[in-house]
Amino acid sequence: MTETTRRDLLKGAAGAVVLAPGLTLIAAKAQARAPGSAASAANRFGLLIDTGKCDSGCTACVDACKTEMGLTGHDRPATDVQYIRKVNVKDPATGAAHSVPVMCQHCAKPPCVDVCPTGASMKRADGIVLVDRHICIGCRYCMMACPYKARSFAHEDQTNQREANPRGKGCVEACTLCAHRIDAGAKPACVEACAATGKAAILFGDLADPNSELSRRVAAEASTRIRADLGTGPAVRYQGI
Amino acid sequence: MKRITFRELTPMTTGWLALMGALLVVAAIAGAAVLYMEHQGHWVTGMTNQVVWGTPHVFAIFLIVAASGALNVASIGSVFGREPYQPLGRLSGLLAIALLAGGLAVLVLDLGRPDRLIVAMTHFNFKSIFAWNVILYSGFFAIVGAYLWTMMDWKMKGYYKGAAVTAFVWRLVLTTGTGSIFGFLMARDAYNSAVMAPLFIAMSFAFGLAAFILVVMGAYAGSGRPVAPELVTRMGRLLGLFCAANLYFVAVQHLTALYMADRGAVEAFILADGGIYTLLFWGVQVALGGLVPMAILFSKNATRCTVRFAAILVMIGGFAQVYVILIGGQAFPLNLFPGMEVSSSFQDGVVGTYAPSLPEVLLGIGGFAVAGLITLVGATFLRILPDSLAAD
Numbered sequence: 185m186t187e188t189t190r191r192d193l194l195k196g197a198a199g200a201v202v203l204a205p206g207l208t209l210i211a212a213k214a215q216a217r218a219p220g221s222a223a224s225a226a227n228r229f230g231l232l233i234d235t236g237k238c239d240s241g242c243t244a245c246v247d248a249c250k251t252e253m254g255l256t257g258h259d260r261p262a263t264d265v266q267y268i269r270k271v272n273v274k275d276p277a278t279g280a281a282h283s284v285p286v287m288c289q290h291c292a293k294p295p296c297v298d299v300c301p302t303g304a305s306m307k308r309a310d311g312i313v314l315v316d317r318h319i320c321i322g323c324r325y326c327m328m329a330c331p332y333k334a335r336s337f338a339h340e341d342q343t344n345q346r347e348a349n350p351r352g353k354g355c356v357e358a359c360t361l362c363a364h365r366i367d368a369g370a371k372p373a374c375v376e377a378c379a380a381t382g383k384a385a386i387l388f389g390d391l392a393d394p395n396s397e398l399s400r401r402v403a404a405e406a407s408t409r410i411r412a413d414l415g416t417g418p419a420v421r422y423q424g425i
Numbered sequence: 426m427k428r429i430t431f432r433e434l435t436p437m438t439t440g441w442l443a444l445m446g447a448l449l450v451v452a453a454i455a456g457a458a459v460l461y462m463e464h465q466g467h468w469v470t471g472m473t474n475q476v477v478w479g480t481p482h483v484f485a486i487f488l489i490v491a492a493s494g495a496l497n498v499a500s501i502g503s504v505f506g507r508e509p510y511q512p513l514g515r516l517s518g519l520l521a522i523a524l525l526a527g528g529l530a531v532l533v534l535d536l537g538r539p540d541r542l543i544v545a546m547t548h549f550n551f552k553s554i555f556a557w558n559v560i561l562y563s564g565f566f567a568i569v570g571a572y573l574w575t576m577m578d579w580k581m582k583g584y585y586k587g588a589a590v591t592a593f594v595w596r597l598v599l600t601t602g603t604g605s606i607f608g609f610l611m612a613r614d615a616y617n618s619a620v621m622a623p624l625f626i627a628m629s630f631a632f633g634l635a636a637f638i639l640v641v642m643g644a645y646a647g648s649g650r651p652v653a654p655e656l657v658t659r660m661g662r663l664l665g666l667f668c669a670a671n672l673y674f675v676a677v678q679h680l681t682a683l684y685m686a687d688r689g690a691v692e693a694f695i696l697a698d699g700g701i702y703t704l705l706f707w708g709v710q711v712a713l714g715g716l717v718p719m720a721i722l723f724s725k726n727a728t729r730c731t732v733r734f735a736a737i738l739v740m741i742g743g744f745a746q747v748y749v750i751l752i753g754g755q756a757f758p759l760n761l762f763p764g765m766e767v768s769s770s771f772q773d774g775v776v777g778t779y780a781p782s783l784p785e786v787l788l789g790i791g792g793f794a795v796a797g798l799i800t801l802v803g804a805t806f807l808r809i810l811p812d813s814l815a816a817d
Binding site for chain 1: 463465468472474478536538539541542544545548549552553555559606609612613755759760761764766767768769770773777
């Protein structure tokens with residue numbers, strides 16, 4: 185029933201523009217992927233994170249991620265799953281400090297995908313890097329290979345699971361860029377949560393669309409990528425570090 | 426050359442039953458450890474999201490590396506035509522298969538989803554060195570099995586040389602693949618070096634021959650068959666050479682890294698201020714497992730007893746070497762922000778803490794038990810061991 189409604193909305197999106205009420209909502213839904221259609225290489229979803237706007241004490245993005253993805257901690261920091269974390273970075277020479285949200289960087293050339301023996305680590309056509317947990321054997325070679333320490337291993341049985349993020353003991357997992365939300369035409373949970381604080385330090389968009397705000401910003405302003413020297417081509421860009 | 430008579434080990438003797446029983450018990454305990462870890466999940470082990478491969482992998486890699494090295498004795502006899510080694514070719518092949526099976530058993534049973542082994546056998550990402558290794562390991566069993574067949578069946582003699590050369594080349598490729606598991610990793614400063622492949626080959630020569638010497642001496646002492654002291658000291662001198670080759674590649678590994686400015690920190694960690702890893706590197710790997718055995722093995726007064734002692738030291742040093750490479754390399758933090766001080770709730774910027782848990786150790790020892798069981802059963806039911814290794 186829900187799918188039919190969405191499809192109907194998509195079909196009627198052009199006509200919906202003339203309706204003043206609900207115009208914003210319907211325009212956003214028009215970007216959603218139709219059920220059953222494949223991700224497109226015409227998209228390259230990514231993030232721009234302005235660390236100048238990111239408070240070290242704020243964990244809104246981290247908390248939203250945990251809620252959205254159903255991540256439950258066990259008070260075991262060494263083995264608890266984290267899809268996004270705040271890394272405190274300080275330049276010892278100058279004392280300049282930043283708080284940097286770090287998640288899967290959704291690399292153009294992801295080392296985790298290269299090393300995965302079964303192909304469970306994979307990159308969608310739109311650049312989102314995911315783990316197919318039907319064929320992940322839990323070898324953890326991707327965790328050895330990821331330069332960003334972005335992946336976690338499910339060290340125990342999972343409870344409180346979300347429909348959009350099925351998890352299983354013995355498999356590797358990581359940030360999905362909230363692919364389920366993107367497919368439905370919404371933004372990742374961390375982006376929305378950050379915006380809700382009024383900081384709006386994380387900008388989501390399509391790097392392949394030259395008219396997106398993300399593309400315009402990275403074209404006009406200086407930004408960098410973590411360990412750009414490794415040549416992995418992350419889709420997450422940073423300002424202020 | 427005198428005629429060699431091969432004879433099976435006599436089963437059901439007191440010694441045979443005791444050994445078989447002990448190996449079965451150790452394997453069963455390892456099985457129980459696996460059930461416990463898989464039921465609870467890996468949080469009950471010492472492994473974490475930073476040190477993702479732990480003690481089971483140290484055992485597994487040691488056994489896999491030793492497996493290819495154990496085949497060297499057969500290769501020296503058949504590929505390089507050294508007659509004194511030819512009677513030992515069958516045991517060399519059997520031990521190679523047994524050690525590889527033991528190592529792979531540990532590796533597979535530590536997977537997060539060991540029940541999905543069939544997935545690993547049916548889904549291949551050919552860009553992954555891991556996937557290549559699945560093929561290399563499976564091929565090793567087939568090729569060494571065929572090589573054993575050509576050694577044991579006179580009707581297959583025509584294929585003997587071809588099988589020997591194929592097995593020798595395959596084992597070099599296989600160990601290159603094992604070393605490349607680390608060599609191809611750019612994420613971690615301790616790895617990402619082409620020298621990992623030849624280093625692992627040198628390691629395999631040393632660990633494999635040390636294991637082989639110990640098995641030969643144990644089997645012959647246990648079954649009351651004679652072994653010429655000259656054969657043991659000859660193998661001992663070869664082991665000394667392999668220790669030297671291993672130390673040479675270790676020196677190349679670290680000197681190359683020391684020359685790169687961005688590797689200075691990880692080298693300082695391993696070589697100078699890494700605590701247990703530094704101690705294991707200098708004390709156990711280099712001194713106890715390299716320099717001391719070389720002094721013993723190249724001594725004019727080397728005896729069977731001292732060679733056995735040196736082989737044990739090489740095994741202990743080799744285990745420490747794999748531990749330092751594997752655990753030490755992971756404990757050193759990833760360098761996301763070069764030149765910066767970092768901290769987080771995800772152990773960024775700090776040395777990973779890792780302590781082996783009992784179930785991990787029991788699983789690893791179980792790998793040795795599996796290798797022992799295969800060797801014992803093989804030598805009991807097949808004509809693997811020469812009746813005598815006494816001098817002419």
